[in-house]
Amino acid sequence: MATVLLTGGSQGMGRGLGKLLAQKGANVVIVARNQKNLESALEYISRFHYISADVTKVEENERIIREVTEWNHGQPPDIVWANAGMATPTFLMDTSVEVMRQQMDINYFAAAFLAKSILKAWVDPSKSKDVDKKSMGSIPPRHFIMTSSTAAFVGVAGYSPYSPPKAALRNLADALHEEVQFYNGARYHSSGIAAPEIKVHLVCPGTIASPGHVEEEKTKHPVTRILEEGDPVQTEDEVAAVAVRELEKGYYLIATNFLGKAMRASVLAGSPRNNWFIDTVFSWIASVVWLFVQPDMDGKAWKYGKTHGLAGAGQAAQ
Template sequence: MAVGFFWASVLLSVFFVVLALDIMGLFNRKNYFQVDGKTVVITGGSQGMGRGLGKLLAQKGANVVIVARNKAKLESALEYISGAAVKSTQRFHFISADVTKAEENDRIICEVTEWNHGQAPDIVWANAGMATPSFLIDTSVDVLRQQMDINYFAAAFLAQSTLKAWINSPALKDVDKKSLSSVPARHFIMTSSSAGLVGVAGYSPYSPAKAALRNLSDALHEEVQFYNGARYHVSGAAAPEIKIHLVCPGTISTPGHVEENKTKHPVTVVLEEGDPVQTEDEVAAVAVKELERGYYFIATNFLGKAMRASALSGSPRNNWFIDTVFSWVTSLVWLFVQPDMDGKAWKYGKTHGLGNTKSQAAQ
């Protein structure tokens, strides 16, 4: 037993050393997400994480287009983002649109392409979303549909419009099939949520839409391999590789989070107690850093990374060794965490009774 314990300790120590070195980027120094001089579209770009992303990408030399509905917020956000530009040649633009409508997403890509001198955008980030947390029985049918529209269909429609534009784009000039691997990839990124990885009481109107987004991302990741392979067929046109990514942030201190708390049930507050809270800039920095490392499935804090590891299933791995071992560890951790969360919800119901089903803010 002592010998077994010794080797188990050695293996665990090696795991944490490798994990630390991987986090520091020792094993992967190439930048897989180069944005300097590229045109980036960000929906939900007028505030919160979208605004933070716009600022960070501007600091990295990108041309940025932000999309939202409120023109006043867009104008303010664009001034903030453009102020972070590092080159006089960078360009910035905003589009007011309702991304829950399929035709509006077509319009966004067409308008950006025209603004971008006839070239489709290089990077499109489906970041629009909002949470209206409550218990399912307290949620109207209209809100349930609205949550699916803004948190799932907005991204699905944008993905469809973007992929059509990329696949039907004219062939690259002066590029042969042998040198395609050296052409910078195009990236389509979706912002999901750690709430889509683990069910939490009080998020039933919201988290299923984010969970659906994760499955859409996995499916698209495989679908684009068909297009990427077809580039090399004798009849294929020279085109950049297409990459799909999924980003799952946790709690972000934004105006949207303030709105969330207005409908949040008190038991949800109890279950979230102690969860890390990040600023829009912190979330943007982690997301972009991991995109630069070539990651597909990204969480922005340690709790989110643990939730991601426990929910990997058939999703592509960022790092086969780290993800595999981390998933083993978290599968054991959840044997204790899940009963604890269930127990907290049960205890709250026993203490406060069935009559107390409304949000904490409404009391």
């Protein structure tokens, strides 16, 4: 039975993931800051353990890994999902320096700090099971998963504080995907300790009907709503189901709806492919479609500015 550590697990996508993973038989440890939300989520998920922590702090991530390892009978978790995040959609000139830093902290550094802490635990020989090297192929791999956003693929007016850290996560995932190949290769030359293979994944959902989305609407500029018109909205359980299903297929870079998959295909660049043939053909099609979509989005933003002037913008923060 796998042990899963899930940050941002008290509401939204994280709550849906915790419930689904528990139903699949995993030992789930959810992490969030709000104690009341954690207790409510644990009741919804119906089993296992929670930790209250601020994942934007390095020392808190190290504490989380220590506590989960102790709870898991001295073994680090098999799957770690960096799911914590939040959006404060505003125009850049209306965003305070404090909010800009907060968006980077929760949407990028929280995942990067967790990655650093769990990789140190996973490659520590004292935390690896003593297995004959001939049997290493039968050891289930460990998975580090990060939740980004379709905002990592396409910049949209009004998401300037949010989309850059999500895009940074995508680049971090690409770099870690290659970095763990070093660890995976090195395990075949260790002194008798056979560590499991490590795999990295990135999940990029679109709009999720959640308490977080309700909060986003409070600061969102009207032009951002216009640009988002027609975007699919998924429930937390729908997003969780798609994400887990595609992870079970071994996919690396996952979008959870068709629009997100098209956006993903158009900007794959140097990222690993889930399926080289399908991704290549889809990227050709998406690149052609984007020749029409991008000018349309630019035109909508320009038209709104022409019609309304600077109404709602520049009220700004210091």
